[in-house]
Amino acid sequence: MEFLYTYETLKLEFPLVEPEEARFVLLGVPFDGTTSYKAGARFGPTLIRHATLNLESYILDYDLDIAELPIADIGDIAVAAGDPRKTADRVRETIEELKRANPKAIPILLGGEHSQTLGAVEALKPASYVVFDAHLDLRDSYEDNPYNHACVARRISELGIKEAMFGIRSGTKEEVEYAEESGIRWVHARDYNFDAFVDLVEALPEPVYLSIDIDVFDLSMVPSTGTPEAGGLRFWEVVEAIEWLTEKKEIAGFDIMEVAGEKLGDPTALTAAKLLFYFIGAMSKFGR
Numbered sequence: 001m002e003f004l005y006t007y008e009t010l011k012l013e014f015p016l017v018e019p020e021e022a023r024f025v026l027l028g029v030p031f032d033g034t035t036s037y038k039a040g041a042r043f044g045p046t047l048i049r050h051a052t053l054n055l056e057s058y059i060l061d062y063d064l065d066i067a068e069l070p071i072a073d074i075g076d077i078a079v080a081a082g083d084p085r086k087t088a089d090r091v092r093e094t095i096e097e098l099k100r101a102n103p104k105a106i107p108i109l110l111g112g113e114h115s116q117t118l119g120a121v122e123a124l125k126p127a128s129y130v131v132f133d134a135h136l137d138l139r140d141s142y143e144d145n146p147y148n149h150a151c152v153a154r155r156i157s158e159l160g161i162k163e164a165m166f167g168i169r170s171g172t173k174e175e176v177e178y179a180e181e182s183g184i185r186w187v188h189a190r191d192y193n194f195d196a197f198v199d200l201v202e203a204l205p206e207p208v209y210l211s212i213d214i215d216v217f218d219l220s221m222v223p224s225t226g227t228p229e230a231g232g233l234r235f236w237e238v239v240e241a242i243e244w245l246t247e248k249k250e251i252a253g254f255d256i257m258e259v260a261g262e263k264l265g266d267p268t269a270l271t272a273a274k275l276l277f278y279f280i281g282a283m284s285k286f287g288r
């Protein structure tokens with residue numbers, strides 16, 4: 001199957017299937033045009049795919065080999081340099097093309113700036129948006145651009161999608177007020193635990209889009225990301241939440257965003273790759 005805006009790139013070493021037959025469809029978004037601090041998220045998709053070479057496809061604690069699952073990789077989006085809205089439009093159109101060909105496909109974005117999650121959400125139209133992130137991303141505009149990475153959760157909430165956020169430890173007073181006015185609920189990284197997660201997510205309508213900004217983890221694990229923040233979550237805390245979500249809620253799509261770096265083998269990409277395997281594994285072991 002050909003897509004208008006994608007091109008071939010490094011792929012997983014698994015036996016991959018065609019997107020029409022896949023349950024999981026990987027799509028890289030090598031965009032970092034509005035990054036504020038640490039550049040390099042344009043290399044995220046390649047770094048994550050390369051990091052998978054280090055991992056066993058057999059997931060020990062699930063007794064499951066994800067290389068046996070129907071996974072496709074449709075390559076990377078041809079980005080519109082410096083234009084987050086135009087690039088997110090290409091993400092949206094690509095996912096729409098995919099869903100027309102295969103309504104059962106679960107798209108998995110590998111990013112790339114968090115601004116690009118908007119395109120996936122616009123295509124999939126979930127009822128809820130669950131995000132693990134250090135940042136609220138609820139600014140109305142940043143650097144005169146409403147499609148800046150710091151505004152993505154605001155744009156998604158304006159679509160009428162219910163939101164719950166976890167691992168937050170950075171935001172402005174205005175963002176906190178907007179969350180309160182808009183019924184967006186969030187848990188600070190200091191207060192995060194599994195019960196707090198279930199409390200907020202249990203009542204959310206389905207389907208759910210799950211977004212992981214890699215900066216939710218403690219920065220010792222993920223040094224190469226656009227806006228690193230100390231004091232984040234641990235790996236298994238996020239895996240535990242993913243397991244619950246895949247078992248209890250219908251999942252519309254998934255992403256791992258803000259992976260940056262300029263060296264193969266970066267711990268940030270290794271964390272993202274392991275999380276990708278656990279998402280696919282959890283969907284297959286616990287999902288509907």
Ligand SMILES: [Mn+2]
Nearest residue numbers: 134135213215
């Ligand atoms: Mn963030």
